Amino acid sequence: MTENADVKKSIKLELPKNPELLERWCLSIIDFLGEDGSFWRGIVREACDVNWKFKFKLQARKELLHDINEYVLEFPQPLLHILNLKLRQEFGFDLNDFSNRNNRRIQNILKRGVIRNEEEYRLVFDKVEEIYADDSQEQLVDQLNELLAAFENSKSKKK
Numbered sequence: 556m557t558e559n560a561d562v563k564k565s566i567k568l569e570l571p572k573n574p575e576l577l578e579r580w581c582l583s584i585i586d587f588l589g590e591d592g593s594f595w596r597g598i599v600r601e602a603c604d605v606n607w608k609f610k611f612k613l614q615a616r617k618e619l620l621h622d623i624n625e626y627v628l629e630f631p632q633p634l635l636h637i638l639n640l641k642l643r644q645e646f647g648f649d650l651n652d653f654s655n656r657n658n659r660r661i662q663n664i665l666k667r668g669v670i671r672n673e674e675e676y677r678l679v680f681d682k683v684e685e686i687y688a689d690d691s692q693e694q695l696v697d698q699l700n701e702l703l704a705a706f707e708n709s710k711s712k713k714k
Contacts, residue, residue, distance in 0.1 A: 571616040578603040581623050583645055587638050588627070595623060617674065624653050625681065657682070665698060670706040679703055 570577050581599040585592030602612065602619040627638060628650060639649035660675070661682055670676050683699045686692040 571613060571620050574603040574612075574616065577616050577620060580642075580646060581619065583642060584623055584627055584638065587641060595626075599623075620653075621677070621681075624650055628654065661699075664702065668702070670702050676703065676706050 570580060578599060581595065581603075585595050585599065588595075598619060602615040604612070627635065630638070635650070639651060642649040657678055660678060664670060664675055664679060670679055679699050679702055683696055683703065687696050
């Protein structure tokens with residue numbers, strides 16, 4: 556891997572921690588959406604506000620990044636392709652890089668056999684939502700649902 560690729564990879568992985576970069580990423584997507592993106596503008600500004608306490612704003616940024624990426628991933632493939640080209644040109648990576656990273660994280664959770672936190676829970680839950688109707692992935696859905704149930708069960712015992 557080249558040094559330039561390493562820099563782009565680290566930027567991608569650190570996107571939620573960098574409010575300016577995250578804001579640029581989100582606003583690029585919103586600008587691409589035109590009128591459909593107006594709903595997101597206020598949310599982006601609030602999540603990227605540097606006056607928030609760091610702990611809460613980091614979680615809000617992670618959720619924002621996830622939500623906005625998930626929202627546009629449901630777009631028709633030709634539109635998504637154009638958006639990915641725009642993002643790759645501007646940032647050096649695109650929505651597919653996040654999707655690939657999430658799939659690797661889910662594989663690690665499956666290997667480990669346990670969901671550790673709310674962020675992983677949401678990642679697994681969203682994956683189940685994405686694939687539950689695909690009969691060819693029924694076994695994976697069952698595995699993921701078992702992990703979700705175990706996490707929910709452990710949370711309810713702590714209360």
